[in-house]
Amino acid sequence: MYNGINIILASKHKKEQAIQQPFEEAFNAKIFVPHDYDTDKFGTFTGEIPREGTAYETVIAKAKQACISYHFDYAIANEGSFGPHPAIYFAASDIELMSFIDIQNDIVVVESEITTETNYGHLDIKISDNYDEFLEKIKFGSHGLILRALGENRILAKGVNEVDNLRHLLKSNFRQYQTIRLETDMRAMMNPTRMKVINKLAVKLVSRLKQVCKQCNTPGFGKVSVSGRLLCEDCGSETELYQHRVLECIKCNYQEYLPRADGLTKSDSKYCPYCNP
Ligand SMILES: [Zn+2]
Ligand SMILES: [Zn+2]
Secondary structure (H helix, E strand, C coil), rough: CCCEEEEEECCCCCCCCHHHHHHHHCCCCCEEEECCCCCHHHHCCCCCCCCCCCHHHHHHHHHHHHHHCCCCCCEEEEEEEEEEEECCCCEEEEEEEEEEEEEECCCEEEEEEEEEECCCCCCEEECCCCCCHHHHHHCCCCCCCCECCCCCEEEEEECCHHHHHHHHHHHCCCCCCCCEEEEECCCHHCCCHHHHHHHHHHHHHHHHHHHHHCCCCCCCCEEEEEEECEECCCCCCCCCCCEEEECCCCCCCCCCECCCCCCCCCCCHCCCCEEEE
């Protein structure tokens, strides 16, 4: 269905390096990158412009807007969020979303990837502080930094990836500011680790688009949800744990039920509201 299509990429920061190849290999699709498209109005990483919607809403809105602005039938957009991992203590995480929009057929497919493979972090330094260990940890050089004046929350420099330049910038800015925050530049072209995650996600999105609904033939089959409740192994009551994974069509009501990824068919009594209230 998507063979040979032209897709507009509603993203800056050279993300086509991560996205083009999977789409070319699967669909012989061409990715176009507008040179004048300002995605910053949807919010920036560095917090200069705050995001209005959730990342999920934004990644769909960006792609739709690009379709309309540039008269394309198909668009891709990507959004990353960085912070503490929601489940793993003390680990930083990168949560990436990628959307594909087929505006004629009103098809919206969003895939996501959550990973601890990220250098996301920051260090606040004063003039005499040593920061060599931090530079090593965030793979400075291949990966860039943002310098921010703490307190005023002003960005002093972006995309810094040479040590001489970094030392020079710090020296001159410490004349004016007491504390400077070194923070990882998460823009894809400054962050090969993130670029790799985006590539992995593009591969995932391609395989979603190749799956077609058995009932209505719509591509993008496999939206994941869960249903049902596992029963307690001791008393047979319903627990909080879900029973099935459900793959859904994005258009019609067709669903496929799969077992849980962990293979559980009964719940441990510790999750049971009766055995362990
Ligand atoms: Zn029970
Ligand atoms: Zn369907």
